Amino acid sequence: MPAQQPCRSFRDEGLEGQLTGSSILITGTSSGIGVETAKALFTTSATLYLTARNLDKVMHALGDMVSSPRVHLLKLDLESLSSVRACAAALLSKTKTLSIYIANAGVMATPEGRTKDGFETQFGTNYLGHFLLFLLLRPMLLAAVTPESNSRVVFLSSIAHRYSEVVFDNLNFDGAYDKWKAYG
Template sequence: MPFPAFDPAQHNSPEFTRYAAVHANPKGPGDARPTAEQIIRDEGLNGKLIEKTILITGCSSGIGIETVRALKLTGARIFATVRDLEKGKKALSDILEPRKVELSHLNLNSLASVRKFAAEFLAASNNQLNILINNAGIMSCPKGTTEDGFKLQVGTCHLAHFLLFQLVKPALLASTRPNFHSRVVSVASMAHRYFPLKFDNFQLRHGEYHPEHAYAKDPVLAATRKTPEQGAATTVWAAVAHAWEGREVCI
């Protein structure tokens, strides 16, 4: 069943409203809205997650990079996936460190690649996973299909992440603890609200193709007018904030 939508009336305590005022009056990129690293500082998590393992997809650009940078401050072991290893190495060159922040190849356009990566990850992490962040995605791309024949955006953004989750779910369940339940964060946009979802044409094989229409059917990337550092804040907040311990919601 779908997660319940975020209801401000039910989340009106200080731990949920800390950043409400600055979001109520945004002033553009670089304003008072928090960055991902500020979330870590505000939660008092610098060096506090040393024994945890985090897996993040889509780490070679945008908020993926900043999500990795912020979560590195916690001391957790981070597995960052990218489709292009050379691009990923350039993007994260200053923070890559063996057994601290490690780069892995994952092509979400291929379910075979997902299976291969999952097996390698579970072996490397000794079947430990405390936080999974499904961050990778594509949008407004030309019409096309994945290697497995699915609509490009549905296959890449949703089906591949769904398979990845299923493959690592045993590790998530085994790693959960009473004081820190394992978490899954799926990054999404609101574009799907602007076009109706037609299950009889889910692959968009009939009618005119619009990249934005296709993207709206499968939201993944957060498209907000913030700096990448600010844009990654919601992801990091959902991943580590104490306020979300034991909860599930769409925010």
């Protein structure tokens, strides 16, 4: 399956080929925004490290693009902190620097459940998993800083944080579970 044409706005901004030598990690590249972000950033000539729980879905979504020597697939399940650690170790085995980390992966309005580590699914996946990954990648992000360019961290989010306040004494929403309040 051939990859679709890149995002028009990257061409308009003159970014094609402008990130040669940069390395970018994008989480959640099996569908949606992650797929489109990967397609657009591929045009910049950066080396891409793409993560997902199901790498077959990434290969299907991105087609021929994944056969490029600039594209590397890494398994990552943010519901499992051991998977987060394994992904960070795998990335470190491939590169010592990381120019950009795009925290895109997440789950939304899931039924009540727990991560492999016992946290409420949405809190564990959308926050704790990415936070641990950032902490593990921080040395790589700092190593990528040059006098000409800083590293970047981009956390995708939504306005849904307004759905509820943080309930610090019940982060797992034990008792009455509301999937939208837990998401927010």
